[in-house]
Amino acid sequence: xxxxxxxxxxxxxxxxxxxxxxxxxxxxxxxxxxxxxxxxxxxxxxxxxxxxxxxxxxxxxxxxxxxxxxxxxxxxxxxxxxxxxxxxxxxxxxxxxxxxxxxxxxxxxxxxx
Numbered sequence: 850x851x852x853x854x855x856x857x858x859x860x861x862x863x864x865x866x867x868x869x870x871x872x873x874x875x876x877x878x879x880x881x882x883x884x885x886x887x888x889x890x891x892x893x894x895x896x897x898x899x900x901x902x903x904x905x906x907x908x909x910x911x912x913x914x915x916x917x918x919x920x921x922x923x924x925x926x927x928x929x930x931x932x933x934x935x936x937x938x939x940x941x942x943x944x945x946x947x948x949x950x951x952x953x954x955x956x957x958x959x960x961x962x
Contacts, residue, residue, distance in 0.1 A: 850880045860893045861905065
């Protein structure tokens with residue numbers, strides 16, 4: 850099958866298409882090639898061949914893991930902030946209940962005088 854690829858200045862793929870694209874290089878590839886199961890950005894185009902770069906793939910996997918960890922940290926921070934807001938609201942309600950109780954005690958004291 851024919852695909853059209855685009856590359857960066859280092860020769861790594863930046864995209865591919867089954868329809869003609871400009872600028873793009875036309876190459877032949879088996880439709881069952883593992884290229885279609887891997888991330889295309891881990892491939893380098895050299896001398897009319899696509900060459901899988903394991904180091905580039907590891908770099909992408911590391912970045913993906915790091916990104917997921919950062920999202921997880923952001924989610925934890927958001928959850929913590931939400932819990933703090935809830936505690937603040939509960940504290941405010943308890944403070945108001947304390948004031949109401951003190952006022953009721955003053956009223957009872959004054960009524961007994």
